[in-house]
Amino acid sequence: MAALAAFTVVLWGGSLRNGFVYDDLVNVLGNRWIADWRRLGRAFTEHAAGFDPRYRTSFYRPLMHVLYAAVHAVAGLRPWAYHALNVALHTAAVLLVVALTRDLLDRLDGPERHPWAPLLAGLVFSVHPVHTEPVLWVAGVTDLSFTVFGLAALLAYVRGRAVLSGALLLLSLLCKETGAAVFGLMVLLAWSGGLPRAWRRLVPGLAALGLYAAMRWNALGAVAPSAQEHARPAAELVLTALGLVARYVGLLVAPVRLSVLHSVPPHQGLAALAGLAVLAGAGALALRWRRRPLPLLALGTVVLPLLPVLYVPAIESGQSVLGERYLYLPVLGVAWGLAWALEEARHRLERPAVPLALATVLVVACSAAVMARTRVWRDSLSLWADAVAKAPGSAAAHENLCFALYTAGRMEEALSACARALVLDPARLDARINHATALLALGRAEEARRELEGLDVPQALVQRGLACMMLGRHGEALASYSRALTLDPSSAEAHNDLGVALVRLGRPAEALPHLERAVALRPDHPEYRANLRACPH
Numbered sequence: 001m002a003a004l005a006a007f008t009v010v011l012w013g014g015s016l017r018n019g020f021v022y023d024d025l026v027n028v029l030g031n032r033w034i035a036d037w038r039r040l041g042r043a044f045t046e047h048a049a050g051f052d053p054r055y056r057t058s059f060y061r062p063l064m065h066v067l068y069a070a071v072h073a074v075a076g077l078r079p080w081a082y083h084a085l086n087v088a089l090h091t092a093a094v095l096l097v098v099a100l101t102r103d104l105l106d107r108l109d110g111p112e113r114h115p116w117a118p119l120l121a122g123l124v125f126s127v128h129p130v131h132t133e134p135v136l137w138v139a140g141v142t143d144l145s146f147t148v149f150g151l152a153a154l155l156a157y158v159r160g161r162a163v164l165s166g167a168l169l170l171l172s173l174l175c176k177e178t179g180a181a182v183f184g185l186m187v188l189l190a191w192s193g194g195l196p197r198a199w200r201r202l203v204p205g206l207a208a209l210g211l212y213a214a215m216r217w218n219a220l221g222a223v224a225p226s227a228q229e230h231a232r233p234a235a236e237l238v239l240t241a242l243g244l245v246a247r248y249v250g251l252l253v254a255p256v257r258l259s260v261l262h263s264v265p266p267h268q269g270l271a272a273l274a275g276l277a278v279l280a281g282a283g284a285l286a287l288r289w290r291r292r293p294l295p296l297l298a299l300g301t302v303v304l305p306l307l308p309v310l311y312v313p314a315i316e317s318g319q320s321v322l323g324e325r326y327l328y329l330p331v332l333g334v335a336w337g338l339a340w341a342l343e344e345a346r347h348r349l350e351r352p353a354v355p356l357a358l359a360t361v362l363v364v365a366c367s368a369a370v371m372a373r374t375r376v377w378r379d380s381l382s383l384w385a386d387a388v389a390k391a392p393g394s395a396a397a398h399e400n401l402c403f404a405l406y407t408a409g410r411m412e413e414a415l416s417a418c419a420r421a422l423v424l425d426p427a428r429l430d431a432r433i434n435h436a437t438a439l440l441a442l443g444r445a446e447e448a449r450r451e452l453e454g455l456d457v458p459q460a461l462v463q464r465g466l467a468c469m470m471l472g473r474h475g476e477a478l479a480s481y482s483r484a485l486t487l488d489p490s491s492a493e494a495h496n497d498l499g500v501a502l503v504r505l506g507r508p509a510e511a512l513p514h515l516e517r518a519v520a521l522r523p524d525h526p527e528y529r530a531n532l533r534a535c536p537h
Helices: 002-017 040-044 062-075 079-109 117-127 129-136 138-158 162-175 177-192 203-220 234-253 269-288 293-310 331-348 353-376 380-390 395-407 411-424 429-441 445-452 458-470 474-487 492-504 508-521 526-534
Strands: none
Touching: 002 079, 002 117, 002 129, 002 353, 040 062, 062 079, 062 138, 062 162, 079 117, 079 129, 079 138, 079 293, 079 331, 117 331, 117 353, 129 138, 129 353, 138 162, 138 177, 162 177, 162 203, 177 203, 177 293, 234 269, 234 293, 234 331, 269 293, 293 331, 331 353, 353 380, 380 395, 395 411, 395 429, 411 429, 429 445, 429 458, 445 458, 458 474, 458 492, 474 492, 492 508, 492 526, 508 526
8 A cells, every 4th residue: 555655646746847727726826715714714604716706606615725725824825735735635545445445345245356456446546547637637626635535434434433434424525515426325335235234324424414405505595506597408408418428438438538628519319329328237237236235336436426417407508518527536436347357357367467467558558648648737828738639629628728828928829719719609708808808918909999899797898998098098998997897896807907097097096995995805916916006195
């Protein structure tokens, strides 16, 4: 186990050279809760993005903020420290896989036939390439932490420590909602009859679910996620969900062409048939393995964590609902299956070295894939360039590449990427705003103003106000900023830009309250503080 832990740290330690990408820019860099322990308590009483008034989510993940705050207290906003947390959590999960596999074999199957199965399962779990998204992405800490606490809860359940199991299950749920799948695995074990007094051991877990539901209701006003429904036929939604099943199983078995963004077309007949076959096969196997705890548990580990991500009514046509991070716990089912197969082959083949050779080739190939993806996740440019290469027809990929290029100061390339996104999806609002922002950076204010014409959302109005200021159309600029604040009074950007505009127009007395409000909303923003200091009092 010590050697396996060291191997895992070395394999994934290259991520410590990586930076913040994608949602990390909001969850870490823009997260005021993690920088102030006095505010951290709000993570338990508000939704996951409550630190930023621009966002509203149906997620409740308070321990994500606690983990980030602990890292921030030690290392501030240095990216390597947050990546180190992910590597540590993944290593802990690998060791828990070994311990859980060993305990299950000891209690349910006898360890003498499969002595190497625990180590093999841990090794497969360590190197599976689909883990690259949750481990290499700082925001993947939710999937890692809920799995670590969930596996620990399952291990305590197997060992008969019911109260400890319930407490760990609650921690898993507070990391991510998918922790409920762990309780489902406990129910499967009880249903299979593999453990003595297994149903009685579930009582603390039920209490944990009840307490979590109460905390979630207090923070969100509901238990189930709310989503805007779209006018898509029910049959299409079912086909989409079945197609997702096939795609997820495909990634588990053959983790190739990995990407931060997977496009899922709404009409996918063959994939839907494959998904239906997978679900039918899973149901048949569950009935066949009714009294075989280990195979039943492996099957449940693949299926149960995926059920929540098959909710697709709120997904726009063509938008990605396929995330590699959702496969972090399901990989355990694959790891158990491969470990069992290799052990059986070692027993039955005349040359037992053959399975060892195959396992070595598998580990080397997977390790190479992990190191290649580590380089892809190095920064936003490499990440989104890879996504565009993998899905050239994805408007979202081109839009995010545009933002990465803009941030890197490569404005002409950013314009090209945004233009491509708008060709693929002319109604894509963020792409239009990013396109106009790049035009402004190049001094093409009139083109930017026309691009933003008619967009009545705060971010677009702020950029339109800037364009009008550059063109000398001060009245239009002030009207745009005022409208942005009418729509979103908590927009720090709108307050700051309106204040700067008023200062430039020689109206510092009117500007001062807006500049002060911008700093109050975003006290960590250096530009807002500098503008306030520069305002004549």
